[in-house]
Amino acid sequence: MDTVLRNTRPTAKQMYLDPRTKTLLCLTVSFIMFSGHSTGIMRYVLPCLAIFPLIAFVILKKPFVAVYYGTMYIFSATVPHLMMDYCPPIINALFAGMVAIFTQLLPGMSMFYFLILTTTVSEFVAAMDSLHISKKFTIPVSVMFRFFPTIREEYAAIRDAMRLREVGSWRNPMKMLEYRLVPLLMGLVAIGNELSASALTRGLNAPVRRTNMCPIGFHWQDAVAFSFCLAVIVLFTLSAALGW
Amino acid sequence: MEKQKNNKKLNGKDLLNTGIFTAIYFLINLLVAAALGLIPVVSMLIPLVSSLILGIPMMLYFIRIKKFGMVLITYIVYGVFLTLAGVGIYSLIFGTICALIAELILRSGKYQSANRAVLAFAVVSIGANANVLQMVVAGGKALAEKAATYGTDYVNTIAGYYERGWVLPVIFASAFIGGLFGGLLGKAVFKKHFIRSGLV
Structure with missing residues (x-):
């Protein structure tokens, strides 16, 4: 019998995902964004990863965050390239590298924000x-x-x-x-x-295991997310090892 | 607390304390990084400034520590947060190593010596600021990629800025010095305010 209290399915507020899945997604995006070269096949994978937080914010109905993230990403991805030719070398030397790093950092940070936004403390515990x-x-x-x-x-x-x-x-x-x-x-x-x-x-020091009523558990949507992570990691390994 | 004085194991109260000070540590670090990180050259000062300011809260924490493991947990949690936020795994690795060294320093003074707490904080500051390493590594890599597009002239200018041998040691030394002075400052504040007010 399913009641509201014993509901085991994550709701829209949690993005229909288990906290562990979200942690894995977060780790995948931040690691691959940071260590992936935008050469070979990764040229298509990296933008996919960068767009992921955007989709998440849209599903969560956070239009301001989504627009902010999109603008920041597009700005840091395009503006330095356009300005490169018109700036004196010293400004390029100081800012271009930093902005390049920012492009890589932004998706990871947004994923972290997404993780915090959709996970309550007791779900996390x-x-x-x-x-x-x-x-x-x-x-x-x-x-x-x-x-x-x-x-x-x-x-x-x-x-x-x-x-x-x-x-x-x-x-x-x-x-x-x-x-x-x-x-x-x-x-x-x-x-x-x-x-x-x-x-x-309230028994923090109690040696027994804590019980909870959180909707924790894996479902088909988690399987999709897992296979997405796996695919990205495999592609990354292939491109790093074989130079795809 | 009095009853468990001889108990070496961490109890709930210690873990709560760890959480509180980790939260303060994380927030102040974030604020300093947000304030200084926007300007590229000044962002190299983040380790120095953040260690200096963090000396005050961390001394309040370090001097009161009486058990093994609290510093370690603080820096592991901090490192995991940074890793999840995509700032890189270096803070987790080096932070854990430096926190272990700091624990040993604190332990060698039997958790009584304030001077050792200062030293421990200085050591741990190096590890916590190891995420700069990621910046340098990623910066170099991103530039190597652009060599084809923008020509070697441009890349040489920037690569020089990031890959000069002395930059990293200077940053880590600045973190250590910042930690040392921050710790001394924190110790002075600790004596001036916290002991007098009866907080400790």
């Missing part, structure tokens, strides 16, 4: 659990995701307070660093203590 990855890795990571918004919130409050008192400006960076970082750290350590008390009450 459940997936890592089924891969038998130690708690020593999963607890810090889940705490990190819990903490990113908190850090932002705390920092905004401290920044306002310091502006009100006119303490530390850009003219005095050391002072600014001290009077913003120190209160931030004090606040965060206090929050951390409370958080750990609450987590321990």
Whole structure:
């Protein structure tokens, strides 16, 4: 009997994929984008990989992210080539290499963003659990995701307070660093203590395996994604080894 | 906590602490990289500046560490994040190695010595900033590809910038020095604020 609670199929919010599949996709895209030459057969494979995050953002209905990613990629892929002839060599020497790297970095970073966007912390923990990855890795990571918004919130409050008192400006960076970082750290350590008390009450230290109700499991869409990754890796190996 | 003082194994509270400081580490690194990374020449300063600023939070973390493994977990998590984000696997490999060395340094002082914590942070800064290596490798590779299109003149100009032998050692040395000064700064701040306020 399928109820809402025991639903094992990933929904649209998770891109219909298992977190492990998404991790593999993310790794494949970032590695191949970074280490693949755009020669031979890879000339067609690399754009396919670059377009993948774009498709993902469109399916997730994130038009702004999709447009932003597309514009940035097209900009960094074409503009330096067009400007190359009109710029003095020194500017080319400084910027062209950097922009070339950026073209390779962008898809990997977008895939990482996609991974975070579509995976909740408990899904992530459940997936890592089924891969038998130690708690020593999963607890810090889940705490990190819990903490990113908190850090932002705390920092905004401290920044306002310091502006009100006119303490530390850009003219005095050391002072600014001290009077913003120190209160931030004090606040965060206090929050951390409370958080750990609450987590321990809920059995974080318990030696038993954590149960969950997350839709984790492999389906045909995961098989498609896996074969896509496999195909890309095989093509990459072929092009690297045989010079296709 | 008092009850488990003799317990050498990491418990939930230690892991939570690790997560909190890894989050701070990751965010500040990201901010520094975003602020400086836009300008090519200045981006070579990222290791120096980020290690310098990170000295303050990391000293608060390193000095309070009493068990083996927390530094290691921090840098493994950081490295895995960077690897997934496509910045390259070098931070994971070298970060893990340097974190192991740092753990041994901390352990040799029996987790009591603040000076050893400074040294450990300086060592670990080198490993964490090894992703620069990826930039250099990929930069060279991307340029080699373009040699056919843009002619050798142009490529020679840029290849010189990336593949000069002294660039890498200088970057790693700057990470170490940044870590050292950041650590000393952090130690001073630690004494001035955190001990006085009774946080520790």
